[in-house]
Amino acid sequence: MTPALPLEEPDLFDYYYNPPGSAPGTLGIEPNAYPTEITLFDYGPEHFSRCERPVFQDCLAQVTCENSVTWVDAQGLGNQALLAELGRAFGLPALILEDMVNVPQRPKLEYHPHFVLITTQIVMARPKKGFWTEQISFVLGKNYLVTLQEEPTRDPFEPIRQRLAQNVGAIRSQGADYLCYALIDAIVDNYFPVLETYGDRLEDLEDEAIERPTEATLQAIYRLRRELLALRRNIWPQREVFNALIRDKSDFITPEVLNYLRDCYDHAIQIIDVIETYRELGSSLTDVYLSVMSHKLNEVMKVLTIISTVFIPLTFIAGIYGMNFNPESSPFNMPELNWYWGYFICLGVMIVITLFQLYVFWRRGWFHRNKILARRPSDP
Amino acid sequence: MTPALPLEEPDLFDYYYNPPGSAPGTLGIEPNAYPTEITLFDYGPEHFSRCERPVFQDCLAQVTCENSVTWVDAQGLGNQALLAELGRAFGLPALILEDMVNVPQRPKLEYHPHFVLITTQIVMARPKKGFWTEQISFVLGKNYLVTLQEEPTRDPFEPIRQRLAQNVGAIRSQGADYLCYALIDAIVDNYFPVLETYGDRLEDLEDEAIERPTEATLQAIYRLRRELLALRRNIWPQREVFNALIRDKSDFITPEVLNYLRDCYDHAIQIIDVIETYRELGSSLTDVYLSVMSHKLNEVMKVLTIISTVFIPLTFIAGIYGMNFNPESSPFNMPELNWYWGYFICLGVMIVITLFQLYVFWRRGWFHRNKILARRPSDP
Amino acid sequence: MTPALPLEEPDLFDYYYNPPGSAPGTLGIEPNAYPTEITLFDYGPEHFSRCERPVFQDCLAQVTCENSVTWVDAQGLGNQALLAELGRAFGLPALILEDMVNVPQRPKLEYHPHFVLITTQIVMARPKKGFWTEQISFVLGKNYLVTLQEEPTRDPFEPIRQRLAQNVGAIRSQGADYLCYALIDAIVDNYFPVLETYGDRLEDLEDEAIERPTEATLQAIYRLRRELLALRRNIWPQREVFNALIRDKSDFITPEVLNYLRDCYDHAIQIIDVIETYRELGSSLTDVYLSVMSHKLNEVMKVLTIISTVFIPLTFIAGIYGMNFNPESSPFNMPELNWYWGYFICLGVMIVITLFQLYVFWRRGWFHRNKILARRPSDP
Amino acid sequence: MTPALPLEEPDLFDYYYNPPGSAPGTLGIEPNAYPTEITLFDYGPEHFSRCERPVFQDCLAQVTCENSVTWVDAQGLGNQALLAELGRAFGLPALILEDMVNVPQRPKLEYHPHFVLITTQIVMARPKKGFWTEQISFVLGKNYLVTLQEEPTRDPFEPIRQRLAQNVGAIRSQGADYLCYALIDAIVDNYFPVLETYGDRLEDLEDEAIERPTEATLQAIYRLRRELLALRRNIWPQREVFNALIRDKSDFITPEVLNYLRDCYDHAIQIIDVIETYRELGSSLTDVYLSVMSHKLNEVMKVLTIISTVFIPLTFIAGIYGMNFNPESSPFNMPELNWYWGYFICLGVMIVITLFQLYVFWRRGWFHRNKILARRPSDP
């Protein structure tokens, strides 16, 4: 995610990888990454302080303090020196820091003696543009939490910073694990509005595929399926991470917070349920589209067939009487041309043939135009 | 589910979610929710009392009584104060109450020290409209049961209230767990009539797709598949809940009632079996529809081709003798026009060509109209 | 299954269910069910007795006898009083009797202190009509076996009754578990002729789809897939039942009979294998059918195109010389009409155009009629 | 498999089953089965003897000998008496002998106190005919091995008999379990040439479907998919058998031979991998075929449309000037017919119309013939 082109279509292949053969622990700083900005929150039931661009020596002194929780809220991956300093300050091994900085990674959970590392993805809806993802890493220690996001501009955490500052709810009287849960909960809840836009798009596409399918309809269905695949690839490993968190019972997370995390896990399952349902619907919408197209072809061919089969025999009869056989050479050469009622009989025969054909078509039901149901059948 | 539009098509996305970042335990009261109504049943082998709009202090006194079962039957989610009072009276944590009130949730089971929470969905058939769902939560304690439904108007529990009042069967001599089972059993059995309507709709669509497919047929198939997906998303987590109930052997459920619950579980499996079968049939019906459409196109094209190929050569011959080459300039210029039998020979040639073409088409089987089987092949 | 319409098409939805909210243990007697008939077999290595319409008091005296096996062979679900008496005589709880009488149920296995309950389905081939199912329940006690079938008319057990009466093989010297195995084995082996008819139907449909596909072909393929789905829904839970029987090592089944039951389990797996293969073949036959249809459309369109493109230019030329431009007004007005060889040159040009077009079509391979392989490619 | 028609197409349904209700242990001897031929090999590091049509009393004396391995190599299922004698000689229970003789059975593994029974299938490639299967059973005892094949004519074991006779490699110094492994290894390795022919056929079908698809192409694809399904049904249970052999650690197989069997298991996994890949490719080839067909239809329709739309307006113009309105009745009646340049102006208008239409078609790219890639794109 770069500031220059923040809304462009993500590539199909979007994992970060170091050049094969490079030593482990290499930090891949992209040239157009956001500059790193770090904010430090320190709070307890009774106190709250917020410090931007902190000096880490001061911070670490606070981390050692027992009845105080420290949240290092880092954003932007552009400043290698600052990130390395952050890593040293909190004792993060090189491989860990690499996973936090070389984005995107598959969401994962790793236990370390002094902390737990959770790497996951934030998903945010973009108006008319599917969604936008960014990586976030959590380093959860005994009474501190370090978070590292890709970008400083968009995140769903502002309500939580406000709850911290204004001491809303129980958040200030709880530990770092509760803060971590609150952030993860915000990430998971953020999927729901994204899914809601997909549900709306799917319903629009249903209407479009049935009422006015164009070539763009199938492209849109294809695009939707592609985005849902990406979304599934995103939430699926998060579900595994939450499951591992709940099951493994780490020292850094109290049983009470585990209970809250179970809620996050339930939500992740809900999200996967919805995505799978949407994917199946997207797949059967393709069938609907193809059948509507084939129905339209049928209609076009019917028009051609009716017009052709009605007029071709008539034109043949007109052609017969346009022949120049010489009535004077023989009494058998087209005597009809000289009959008194010849022309009217000829027209009469044509009318009879036409009526007969129209009757046959009517019997076959070719004039019965299938009304396209403009509204869904279960509407009132 | 709102009283204003109770029968409208449910949206594709139908899970409740709080705004991301909001504190856990927030009750989301929808403005048009039904007002909360609470009825209290208290019964034992020998006594039965029913009290509407109870004062909770009185109720809780009864709950403590050993040989009496209390059922708090709450309906409607519109009254936040009353719901909060209910929660306090039975000691429900904020997170639990949130799950009961913020509907719909994915069905789930949670064990707590003093009670078990079961959240599930009631499914009821709607005439011609698929089905209608509503959430119900069970809080099952030692000798009490609290149920909370979305709406007061429709539920499948009336027969159970009557069995309680009239002391039919063993229900009055059993504990709260048996009451809970009886309610769950009614919920599960309620799926069967819903499935029966789907079976009927599928059979109607079979006939329609084969005999008189219109564009609306495929829409109806698509709609059916969409509703079956929704139904599966509904029953699947219920199965998990029943399985967990049976496997986990909680203190609040006696072995005898567990045996009954195994029956519910068997029924849930049956329901899933049927849904999966229906979904596969719906998918292969789409193939049938597409093939019938392509068969119809074939028929239309055959008509066009027969008429065109018969008359186009004849029209050409008529065109030949409509040319104005001057027989007087040369004896080789269209002498046929002056032949004695010229006209009849010309007509004869046309008839021969026509018969030959008709013979060729007959040999290719183009006149063999495939009868559409109006009845299913295994009917008598 | 009713005697009045024994061969009608089964409905898609075919599970029994009580009205939601009814008390457990309710026996659902259908008005047109067969009257219940009970036969009692009592046998040991040395003795064999058969008694129709037994008085149960006498029977139960025999059950207590150690070296004698009692088989209560009940058929027909029409007589509620008799069924209830049977239940009381063998101490069957209400819920068990309900599962035995309210048919059909999903096959299942339940352990009880004094007996094992096995509920399963008998499948029998019907000439040209798919298959026909009926429920059978086994109550296997220490030295007795109670079986309850839906109908007295059709079952695959006659050879076993004869082996009992005539003391063929080891059956008289074995216990009730061996009898139970022998009956189950007959049920499982009964699937094979059913599958064989499906294999034959599938091969006929293969030939039909390739050689002479009509609209009825696809209906037949669809019907086959629907019946195979029903068959799979039938055998799949039976496999689970056999697996549970083998794995759980109940007291009522000796290790030797367990060995025999392993054979039944192997056969059930074989049956599922075959059904899955047939289902995949049915699905790819649909592709073959659609492609043959599209091939036929291609052939029809080729005929139309050849005839049209050959004759349309010729007709145009004839039209040219049918125009009435007045050669007398100007020497440039259609002087060809007065040429000495005009008519023959005109015909010659037409022949050249025709030959050129036919050559082009021949080069494109449009005259190469694809022979339809009447025989399968691997036939000799 | 019968000698009379050894190469015929196998039926879809090909499992053996006894009539339902028959006693277990019934031997089903087919009338045209091969006569049974038995060869006895007896060998050790130092000695080797081969005896055809052995007398079993002599053989069994040798079996008791400790440092000697006996291989009873029986082929053909036609001689019931001889097979029964073989069964008695090696103490095989009736149910075991039934599984060995009533072919084909699903591959399986059974442990018995004195031996292990392995039933599996030999698969051999047939020129142009898919493959041919035959059942083989292994009865592996402490120092003897009994094998029973369906037919004496074709098996992949000749190289092993030669290695035994010529004392090549370690085979003579190993036990009966090693011999059993060597035979199983030959069976598994025999799949590879079969798969190779399928790979070749699939590549030929790829070329055919793209370059010159006929109706026979899809039949061949369908046939290939059908045969791959049969092959998978064949190897899949063998994989289970090998897995059980490795996992269960029987007394009859030394750890060293278990190591070798692990190799067989790896090969079975490889074979399943390849079959699954081929099946997916076969399925997507159907898509390619259908799309090539639809492309051909497009081409045919384009030819028709170009010819028709070019000539139909021209023919209309010619028709106009073929009308007989009388120029003498009115100066407005077709005065063009008498113009000096009338005919040439008319022809000129026709040429202009034609060129315009051809330009429009050229702009739409209808003359751009899509070259069919005759070679695969990744070829050099």
Next chain:
Amino acid sequence: MTPALPLEEPDLFDYYYNPPGSAPGTLGIEPNAYPTEITLFDYGPEHFSRCERPVFQDCLAQVTCENSVTWVDAQGLGNQALLAELGRAFGLPALILEDMVNVPQRPKLEYHPHFVLITTQIVMARPKKGFWTEQISFVLGKNYLVTLQEEPTRDPFEPIRQRLAQNVGAIRSQGADYLCYALIDAIVDNYFPVLETYGDRLEDLEDEAIERPTEATLQAIYRLRRELLALRRNIWPQREVFNALIRDKSDFITPEVLNYLRDCYDHAIQIIDVIETYRELGSSLTDVYLSVMSHKLNEVMKVLTIISTVFIPLTFIAGIYGMNFNPESSPFNMPELNWYWGYFICLGVMIVITLFQLYVFWRRGWFHRNKILARRPSDP
């Protein structure tokens, strides 16, 4: 992989197998295999030596040395004697050497008392040609590592050899297990550029299928799906190997290196995720292609239908007035021909008919050309 045709399309069937029945441990040396070249690296924190074409006696003396790691880097499978000598020098059993030399094998992991054998595949991107695979085997002992590759020319290990020679990072101070990890990591990371080319090809095919689909498009989609299947068959067993390595905790791998291997495993999972997503997209691209083709057919048919239905009635009218009914025989024979305004009225009727038809087509939307979206809808 042979030097003569290094870039040719790999066959569908590409596993090595010995002729059925051959003794285990046979080395299959292909005639055109690369000659074997062996390089020996010996290093520790303080020393580094590199020796080409080593004499093994010298080498093995070094292997015994405790604080030194030996890497025998063998490439090419052409020299049977040298490979056998290598096997003897490091005590490799015949079956192991066979797996290393008879390529390709399915990736696998085997534990032996003195070493671990890891067999896997190197995948390298080829320009425009999919990818190219080669087998590599690792024999990891206490302080030595033997690797055997198919070819000396292409491998991703050059950066590692340089890191060794130049003492970059921690590699010289770690054991043989770390070297093994570094090589495996390079192999896994090598998949990412391959996947990236597939992502690009898929995006190109998306554009092509929507904007300018030709027959070659579907072939390219088919080819892509075939190559992704091959890639999946390649990475899937590697994932299993890594999983087994991590889970089984061998003596030859320190916990620290296990941690690093967990990273390789995570990457393998990522790769499989991406491949599965690409495969689903490839499958739905086929739908898009078919629908675009059917849309094009619709467009062609519309042109034909518009032209035909406009001109056919007009030509019929012109034909009528080209008939030669004799106006002199009767006043009813085509008096229009002599009307003063006859010709103009006739033309006027034709114009009215044409305008009416065009209006009808316009109302049906046939002139509304569906613009093909040239750019993807979510582009800015």
